Amino acid sequence: MKQALTYAIHPVENPYEVIDFLEYMGSWMIREAEKWLEIHNPQKQRHLAIE
Numbered sequence: 733m734k735q736a737l738t739y740a741i742h743p744v745e746n747p748y749e750v751i752d753f754l755e756y757m758g759s760w761m762i763r764e765a766e767k768w769l770e771i772h773n774p775q776k777q778r779h780l781a782i783e
Contacts (some may be wrong), residue, residue: 773780
């Protein structure tokens with residue numbers, strides 16, 4: 733996540749550097765989101781109430 737913030741504040745000129753980062757980070761984020769959803773939204777409801 734620190735690297736994502738670094739890219740947001742100081743964009744790089746090499747697009748392949750960002751693509752490599754997103755390929756790794758994106759797959760990790762999807763896995764983590766699925767874990768979170770299994771705990772907090774196992775029915776996969778689209779519109780959850782904000783608490």
